[in-house]
Amino acid sequence: MKTRLWISAAAAASLMTLVGCAGTGPNQQLGVAGGAVGGALIGNAIGGSTAATVGGAAIGGLVGNEVGRNADQRNQQRSYYPNNGPRY
Numbered sequence: 001m002k003t004r005l006w007i008s009a010a011a012a013a014s015l016m017t018l019v020g021c022a023g024t025g026p027n028q029q030l031g032v033a034g035g036a037v038g039g040a041l042i043g044n045a046i047g048g049s050t051a052a053t054v055g056g057a058a059i060g061g062l063v064g065n066e067v068g069r070n071a072d073q074r075n076q077q078r079s080y081y082p083n084n085g086p087r088y
Contacts, residue, residue, distance in 0.1 A: 009054055025072030028065060035064020 024032075039060015044053040 006050075009050065025068070025075075027071040027075070028068035031064035031066075031068025031071070032061050033064070035067070036061035039063070 036057045037060070040053050040057035042060070043056015046052060047056070
């Protein structure tokens with residue numbers, strides 16, 4: 001039963017990661033990935049359960065998304081992306 005739960009959680013996380021990164025900037029993608037990993041580690045350390053790990057990954061991914069998106073917008077305004085990169 002535990003193996004099936006881990007496989008389902010990994011599949012759901014992979015699907016959300018692939019869908020969530022479409023049309024985003026480089027800092028936003030790194031922010032989501034780093035935030036999800038960090039949130040999962042912290043959630044597991046605090047809660048010690050699968051639900052806490054998945055919840056921590058979700059919260060960390062959202063926070064990382066916002067931080068990365070703000071960095072991409074700031075870089076766009078400063079013309080760090082002259083010909084390519086995110087378009088807002």
